[in-house]
Amino acid sequence: MSVTSDPLQPSVSAGSLRSALGAAVPVVAPEDDGYAAARAIQAGGVEHRPAAIVRPTDAPEVAAAVRFARDAGVEVSVRSGGHSVFGLGAADGSVALDLRGLDGVEIDVEGRTAWVGGGITAGAYSHAAGEHGLATPFGDTGGVGVGGITLGGGIGLLSRSLGMTIDSLLGAEVVTADGEVVRTDADHEPDLFWALRGGGGNFGVVTRFRFALHEVSQVVGGVLLMPATPESVAGVVAAADAAPPGLTVIVMVMPAPPMPMIPDQWHGRVVVMANACWSGPRDEADAALAPLRDVAARAGGALLDGLRPAPYASLLEGGPPGGPVVATGRSFFADGVDETAAAHLLEQLESCDAMMRAAQLRVLGGAVADVPADATAYPHRAARMVGNVAAVAPDAATALGYTPWVDALAGRLRQGDAAYVNFSLDGGEAAARAAYPGATWDRLRDVKRRYDPQNLFRGNVNVPPA
Structure with a gap:
């Protein structure tokens, strides 16, 4: 942190x-x-x-x-x-x-592409595209900047059906470290284009992005809330992993917030929040979502079933906690969560006294895994799940005290040493090497040497020039 x-x-x-x-x-x-x-x-x-x-x-x-x-x-x-x-x-x-101030949107409805400014949010762009029944896959929060989520990869509610955000990136306008404005895509400055797709903000300031748009008029999605047990945590992850590619599920295991739609007696108790999005044929939605609802039924019944037809952009709500708070966290990759690991997770969430603590589990596969590992600067295509453990405190000193707890829990759930750059809370070399292992690290350093040899752009999960 x-x-x-x-x-x-x-x-x-x-x-x-x-x-x-x-x-x-x-x-x-x-x-x-x-x-x-x-x-x-x-x-x-x-x-x-x-x-x-x-x-x-x-x-x-x-x-x-x-x-x-x-x-x-x-x-x-x-x-x-x-x-x-x-x-x-x-x-x-x-x-x-x-x-x-760079928040323009130019949509080519017939061509299914859009140019958008580097300062627009995912929510603003998604609402604009949604007016035409179109979408580019982003995360699960509308308040994130398109620039940040795209340059780090972009894993969200359409990932299993349409891939990561970088898989829909067609080109970019970039200001490089020498103050030049360049256009890059698969045919122009291709090494820079490769590095921008997952390599973070190491290579320049992206002032405009060109995205592919997909026909996504409505989805069936929302939150399915259920009691947290080892069986329900492991069962939701397994059901999401076995689902058809049209279904993406992001699982939050955390104390229930005091929201009016959650029964009062569950406020503060650890629950499973399955944030689901079905983007396949509407008449297949119930069958695709049935395994998630079965897990909730076995856990004692859904505390909230908010799965409904809705515009994709309407699912991109919420954001980081407001007010003077500081987070500490660790990301990890894993193939899944079994009941033993889930039991340990619940014990740790119950024992921690942080004002807010959670484990988020994003089930991957589908279209994410269809892209070769070396096609972009995001090399973790084979991972079945990316997770993040976080604790939130009112000030930096208190947050720092939760770091051992975060590290230990993430260490228990992780499989391997890799990490997702957009979930990194540390910009040091260890975080960068975890995000960009092996040949990806070497190639990124070479591209960095060519486009930013003085490391002018180092306010990121930094890749130093070769």
Whole structure:
């Protein structure tokens, strides 16, 4: 976990930055009234202080800011529209690029493609595409920035049917470390295009993404809530793994929040929340969802059955907890969760006193596994499940105290040493090597050397240049 950093780099003059960019580009400096709000990032509790925050509205303005930072020897950090649990979008002492002004959407309905700005959220884009009965697969939360989730891979509610977000990425407009604006796709700068699909923000600032769109007018999905037992945890994971590719299930095992749709007597008790999405033929939905409902019945009955026909974009709700909170967590890959591991998981969730603690289990396979492991910079195609164990606390010191608990539980559930970069709460080399093992690491370092030899873009799960 990282919530502060030591700015060991030259200071930036806001005046000289404004002169370089021109009066039309907003620059927010520490002495300005709006600085505190501009540097705030969800979730709260992150106290980073960038030297200046730039709010560009197009690629040339981004390029000018990158050239200024490069010439000044100052790190560039990038906020792509959503949240950053450990504050990578506003690193201490950096020139922070807030891309939320790059939020345009251009949809080619007949061609089934879209160009979208690097600062738009997954929810905003999905609602725009949904008006045409179309969708690009993202995660399970509308508040994430398209840039962050795409560059790390993108695992969500359509993954088993349509693949990861990177599998629908057709091209990108990128500002590189030398301040040039380039277009990349399978035929132009192909090594950069390969690296952008899973390699994170190591290679430049993506100002626009070109996505494939798929016909997804409505899905059948929502939350199926049931009592947590070793049998129900293992049973939901097994049912999701055995389901047809049209069904994707994200399982949360956690104390039930005090939400009005959850029976009062279950508030604070550990439950299984199966967030499911069926995107296959509507008349096959009941059969596909029946095994999940059977698990709930065997556990004593569903506490909430919210599975219903709905637009895909409506399932992308929620986000990180609000307020001044700090998270610590660990991601892992596994082939599944048996009843013995599930029993240990429940014991640990009951024994922990963190204000919020959870294990999230995203069942993979399907279209995710159909892509060769070396086709993109996401190499974990054969994994059956990606998980994440997290604890949330009101401040950094308290959160740090839960790190041993998080590490131990993730260690018990994991199989192998790999990790998913979008769930990493640590930007160090160990996290990067876990996300990018073997030949993927070597190739990423080579691409980094060619496009960012000085490691200007290091506010991420960093891959150093070869």
